[in-house]
Amino acid sequence: MATNELVVTVGDVVEKLAGATIQHGDLNDRIYLMEMSSEASAKQVIHAIEELAQTNNYGKIFIKTPKSKQDAFLHSGYEIEASVPGFYRGLEDALFMVKYLDADRRELENPELVQEIIDVSQDKDTVEAQGLPVKHTLRELGVDDTKAMAQIYGQVFPTYPFPISDPVYLIKVMNDFVRSFGVFDEHNNLVSLAACEIDRKGLNVEMTDFATMPDFRGQGFAHELLHxxxxxxxxxxxxxAYTIARSRSFGMNITFSKAGYEFAGMLKNNTNISGSIQSMNVWYKHI
Structure with missing residues (x-):
């Protein structure tokens, strides 16, 4: 099947295959079907990605699809791990579906802790934004900020599914589908940031790439950025709006729950982040 490479990431590649946009590689040891064109045949896409997975011996196939296209995937043995109501234009649900090619990939490490984090997060009351500390400011970031952004991401995340520690990559996505925001201290140094990955056609956004320098944690910057x-x-x-948060992070799961997000499901052993393959929790909110 002919492909058209779009973006080479650290260890993985994003490309077109059978009318679908996918990310795949050894870093995450998976194929991620990010989007299918309206003309794409689900059966042809399934055949193409499974052939690619077998060729590269990947452990998992992970897909995001409109609910109306679920039947072909269900009939091919895919399972639903998360569901976001009204994901596409507020009208159609999105399903996060998986097929495990390596049976060990579906086994959770420390499932009691993972469930405790979900339970603790869901028990939190919704909290409004409280405002930043004195002399701190929050604004949208631009191309001139990308060097500082990349430095923070490189310090906070030993590994990440996309090369956000590369200023060239940050500029590319900023000029395409990403808007980033940051908190600055009294010396005008960037100390905390996050990004919005926008699907303008589907009218949804992933709230992602939250990072705060160690000396500035515990001040609620993620909550303020999110608001x-x-x-x-x-x-x-x-x-x-939705997020895909590390399942073993009390802080990020609590942040989204306190901001009024609903738990949508868990993606088991899904993403290489902070040095290992981790399970991820999906949260969503209609804004």
């Missing part, structure tokens, strides 16, 4: 980003996305006509 600010939601307002910006709502003004931009976006209807649904």
């Amino acid at each position: 600010f980003m939601e307002e910006a996305m709502s003004k931009d006509g976006i209807k649904t």
Whole structure:
């Protein structure tokens, strides 16, 4: 099957295959079907990605698809791990579906802790934004900020599914589908940031790439960024916000629950982040 390479990431590649956009490689040891064109045949896509997975001996296939296209995947042995209502334009649900090619990949490490984090997070009451500390500011980031952004990402994340520690990559996505926001201290140093990965056609946004320098943690910057980003996305006509958070992070799961997000499911052993393959929790909110 002919492919057209789009973006080479650290260890993985993003490319077109059978009318679908996929990411695959050894870093995450998986294929991630990110989007199918409206003309793509689900059966042809399944055949192509499974052939690619066998060729490269990947452990997992992970897909995001409109609910209306689920039947072909269900009939091919895919399972639903998460579901976001009204994901596409506020009208159609999105399903996060998987097929495990390595049986060990479906086994959770420390499932009691993972479930405790979900339970603790869901028990939290919704909290409004409290404001930043004195002399701190929050604004949208631009091309001139990408060097500082990359430095923070490189310090915070030993590994990440996309090369966010590369300023060239940050500029590329910033010029395409990403808006980033950051908190600055009293000396105008960037100390915390996050990004909005926007699907303008589907009117949804992934709230992602949250990172805070160690000396500035515990001050609620992620919560403030999330609130600010939601307002910006709502003004931009976006209807649904979601995140894919590390399942073993109390902080990030609690942040989204306290901001009014609903738990949508867990993606087992899905993403290489912070030095290992980790399970990820999906949270969503209509904004």
